Amino acid sequence: MNPDARSADWWKSAVVYQIYPRSFLDSNGDGIGDIPGITSKLDYLADLGIDVLWLSPVYSSPMDDNGYDISNYEDVDPLFGSLTDLDDLIAGAHERGIKLVMDLVVNHTSDEHTWFQESRDPASPKADWYWWRPPREGFEGGTEGAEPNNWASVFSGSAWQYDERRGEYFLHVFSKKQPDLNWENxxxxxxxxxxxxxxxxxxxxxxxxxxxxxxxxxPSLPDGTRQPGKKYASSExxxxxxxxxxxxxxxxxxxxxxxxxxxxxxxxxxxxxxxxxxxxxxxxxxxxxxxxxxxxxxxxxxxxxxxxxxxxxxxxxxxxxxxxxxxxxxxxxxNSLYLDNHDQPRAVSRFGDDSPEHRVSSAKTLATVLHLHRGTPYVYQGEELGMTNSYFTSIEQYQDLEAINWYREELEAGRDSADLLRSLAAKGRDNARTPMHWDDSEHAGFTTGEPWLPAHPNKDHINAAAAVADEDSVFHHFRRLIALRHADPVVVDGTFDLLLPEDEQLWVFTRTLGDDVRLVLANCSSEPAKVEASDVPDLAAATLLLGTHEGDGLELAPWESRIYAL
Missing domain, CATH: 3.20.20.80 (Glycosidases)
Structure with missing residues (x-):
C-alpha cells in the first residue's frame, strides 16, 4: 500500500481483526489453516467492516510454539503457503481497503534459526547474538543448580538450557526452543x-x-525471589x-x-x-x-x-x-481495546454468559461496552460470532505447550488432576484456537481433512453462515458497532467518564466531544436491572443509536445494552 494512503492517526478510527492462521480456514485439506484460506474469506471480513487484518505468525517455524518460534523471518512456512500466497493476500486486502499487519516476534527466535546455530560457536561473528552464560561458579554445566540464575521459564522449568557444543547456557524466557536475542548487541x-x-x-x-x-x-541477570514451594523464580x-x-x-x-x-x-x-x-x-x-x-x-x-x-x-x-x-x-x-485473542479464553465464556439463553446477548453487550471505550478495538476471529470456550475434559485434548507443561509440573507436585483441568478449561489458550466456525457441516467447514484441534460441537448453531443470514446475530451487531465508529467522531475522540462505578450489574459511561454526548447503558448480568433516572443524564430527547433488545425506558433485560446520542 502506498504510504500516502495511510493518513496520520488513521488507526484511531480503525477496527483490527486478528487471524490465527492455523485455525481460520484450511484450503488444502491438511487440517491446518493457511493463507489461501484467509484470502478466500476477505469478502467476509470486508462485509464485517474491519479496517485492519492482523496476521499471527506465518513465518518458517518448527512449530514448537505454534509459529512463535521463527526459523526464518523472511519466508512463509509451507504449512501456511508461500510468499506468493502472502503477496496475493496483501493485494486482495488492499483492493478491499483493508490494511495488513504482521506479527513481529523479535524477543526470541527458534533454536533452528541460522542466527542461533551460528551463535553456538563461540568463535562465530554471531557468538554474542543471544544471552549466553557459563554455568554457575562451582557447578558443572548441565547439572542440578548449575543454571546461571534461578529464573523460571514462562512455559515451566528453568529459563536456561545447557548447550554441550558451546559449553554454556542460553536464556529462553519461553520454550527451550525459543532462545532470547541479545538486543544489547x-x-x-x-x-x-x-x-x-x-x-x-x-x-x-x-x-x-x-x-x-x-x-x-x-544485564546483570539477577536471581529472582522464589515463591514458597517453587523451584524457580519468576523472571518477569x-x-x-x-x-x-x-x-x-x-x-x-x-x-x-x-x-x-x-x-x-x-x-x-x-x-x-x-x-x-x-x-x-x-x-x-x-x-x-x-x-x-x-x-x-x-x-x-x-x-x-x-x-x-x-x-x-x-x-x-x-x-x-x-x-x-x-x-x-x-x-x-x-489505548488498545480487547477482551479476546489467541492467548486468552473466549470472551463470552470468560466475561459473559455462554449459556444458550444468554450467549448472544452477552456477546453483543460485551462488544458494545468494549467498542465504545476510547481506543482501537481488536476483534479476534470468531468473537464476532460469539464462539465459546472448548471445555476440554482431558489433558490429551490439549495442544498448547504452556498448558501441557503446567499440567504435568503441577501433577508431579501432587495437585489434583480435576482441579488442574478446571483451570485449563477456564483459561487455556486452546480455547481460542479451535477452528473457526464457517458452517454447520463436519469440522465446521474449516477443513475437509482432520483438523489439528477439533471444532466445538456447538458449531451446529454458532457459525458464520447462520450469523450472516440472521440480521439479529452477534455478527451484525459487531458490523453496526464498527460502522458507528467509522461514522461518529465522538466514538473515536470523545472523552470517557464512568458512571455508577460500584454497581454490580450496570456498566454505564459517557463519551463527550464538544457538545455531543453518547451514553452507554449496559446490563452486564444474567438478571434484569433497573437504571435510576437520577443516576444518568435525561433521556427525554435522546436518540437510540444502537441497542441489543427491543425495549426502551430504564428497565434493562439480562445482558441488554444501548447506545444513546444525547
Missing part, C-alpha cells in the same frame, strides 16, 4: 530493522510486536521493561520509518503500567502507537499465584481497571 538490532524494512517494502501496514517489552533486560521483573526499552523502541521507529510512514504499531507488553504505556505511546517520543495491557485479563486470578489460580471477577473491579486506563491515557497516548 547493535548487530542484532540492525538485522531486525533490516528485516522489518523489507516487510514494509512488501506492502505490510504495520506490526503487532510480540512481548516487545522484554527486549531490554537487566528482570526481563520486562528494561533500562534500554525506550531507546530500542525509538531506534526501531526511526530506522524502520514506523511513524514516518504512518504504520500501525502495537506492542504486547505484559507487566506494563499506565505510566509506561503513556511514555511508550506518547506521539512526541516516536515509539509505538499503542500497547496491549494485561491488567484486565489478570483480574480473574488470585494475586501472585498466576493465571491458573482462578478467582471470580466482580464487575466493579473490571470497570474500574479499564476506566483507570481510559483516564491514564486520556491526554497522552492511546
Amino acid at each position: 547493535p548487530e542484532v538490532r540492525d538485522a531486525v530493522y533490516a528485516m522489518m524494512r523489507r516487510w514494509v517494502e512488501r506492502g505490510v501496514d504495520g506490526f503487532r510486536m510480540d512481548v516487545i517489552n522484554l527486549i531490554s533486560k537487566d 521483573g528482570a526481563v520486562a521493561n528494561g533500562p534500554r526499552l525506550h531507546e530500542f523502541l525509538a531506534e526501531m521507529n526511526r530506522e524502520v520509518g514506523l511513524s514516518a510512514q504512518n504504520l500501525l504499531t502495537v506492542g504486547e507488553m505484559p507487566g506494563s503500567t499506565i505510566e509506561l504505556a503513556r511514555e511508550v505511546t506518547d506521539p512526541a517520543r516516536d515509539e509505538l502507537n499503542m500497547v496491549f495491557t494485561f491488567e484486565h485479563v489478570g483480574l480473574d486470578e488470585q494475586t501472585g499465584l498466576g493465571k491458573w489460580a482462578l478467582l471470580d471477577l466482580e464487575l466493579p473491579v473490571l470497570k474500574s481497571n479499564l476506566a483507570e486506563w481510559q483516564r491514564g491515557l486520556a491526554d497522552v497516548g492511546w
Whole structure:
C-alpha cells in the first residue's frame, strides 16, 4: 500500500481483526489453516467492516510454539503457503481497503534459526547474538543448580538450557526452543530493522510486536525471589521493561520509518503500567502507537499465584481497571481495546454468559461496552460470532505447550488432576484456537481433512453462515458497532467518564466531544436491572443509536445494552 494512503492517526478510527492462521480456514485439506484460506474469506471480513487484518505468525517455524518460534523471518512456512500466497493476500486486502499487519516476534527466535546455530560457536561473528552464560561458579554445566540464575521459564522449568557444543547456557524466557536475542548487541538490532524494512517494502501496514517489552533486560541477570514451594523464580521483573526499552523502541521507529510512514504499531507488553504505556505511546517520543495491557485479563486470578489460580471477577473491579486506563491515557497516548485473542479464553465464556439463553446477548453487550471505550478495538476471529470456550475434559485434548507443561509440573507436585483441568478449561489458550466456525457441516467447514484441534460441537448453531443470514446475530451487531465508529467522531475522540462505578450489574459511561454526548447503558448480568433516572443524564430527547433488545425506558433485560446520542 502506498504510504500516502495511510493518513496520520488513521488507526484511531480503525477496527483490527486478528487471524490465527492455523485455525481460520484450511484450503488444502491438511487440517491446518493457511493463507489461501484467509484470502478466500476477505469478502467476509470486508462485509464485517474491519479496517485492519492482523496476521499471527506465518513465518518458517518448527512449530514448537505454534509459529512463535521463527526459523526464518523472511519466508512463509509451507504449512501456511508461500510468499506468493502472502503477496496475493496483501493485494486482495488492499483492493478491499483493508490494511495488513504482521506479527513481529523479535524477543526470541527458534533454536533452528541460522542466527542461533551460528551463535553456538563461540568463535562465530554471531557468538554474542543471544544471552549466553557459563554455568554457575562451582557447578558443572548441565547439572542440578548449575543454571546461571534461578529464573523460571514462562512455559515451566528453568529459563536456561545447557548447550554441550558451546559449553554454556542460553536464556529462553519461553520454550527451550525459543532462545532470547541479545538486543544489547547493535548487530542484532540492525538485522531486525533490516528485516522489518523489507516487510514494509512488501506492502505490510504495520506490526503487532510480540512481548516487545522484554527486549531490554537487566544485564546483570539477577536471581529472582522464589515463591514458597517453587523451584524457580519468576523472571518477569528482570526481563520486562528494561533500562534500554525506550531507546530500542525509538531506534526501531526511526530506522524502520514506523511513524514516518504512518504504520500501525502495537506492542504486547505484559507487566506494563499506565505510566509506561503513556511514555511508550506518547506521539512526541516516536515509539509505538499503542500497547496491549494485561491488567484486565489478570483480574480473574488470585494475586501472585498466576493465571491458573482462578478467582471470580466482580464487575466493579473490571470497570474500574479499564476506566483507570481510559483516564491514564486520556491526554497522552492511546489505548488498545480487547477482551479476546489467541492467548486468552473466549470472551463470552470468560466475561459473559455462554449459556444458550444468554450467549448472544452477552456477546453483543460485551462488544458494545468494549467498542465504545476510547481506543482501537481488536476483534479476534470468531468473537464476532460469539464462539465459546472448548471445555476440554482431558489433558490429551490439549495442544498448547504452556498448558501441557503446567499440567504435568503441577501433577508431579501432587495437585489434583480435576482441579488442574478446571483451570485449563477456564483459561487455556486452546480455547481460542479451535477452528473457526464457517458452517454447520463436519469440522465446521474449516477443513475437509482432520483438523489439528477439533471444532466445538456447538458449531451446529454458532457459525458464520447462520450469523450472516440472521440480521439479529452477534455478527451484525459487531458490523453496526464498527460502522458507528467509522461514522461518529465522538466514538473515536470523545472523552470517557464512568458512571455508577460500584454497581454490580450496570456498566454505564459517557463519551463527550464538544457538545455531543453518547451514553452507554449496559446490563452486564444474567438478571434484569433497573437504571435510576437520577443516576444518568435525561433521556427525554435522546436518540437510540444502537441497542441489543427491543425495549426502551430504564428497565434493562439480562445482558441488554444501548447506545444513546444525547
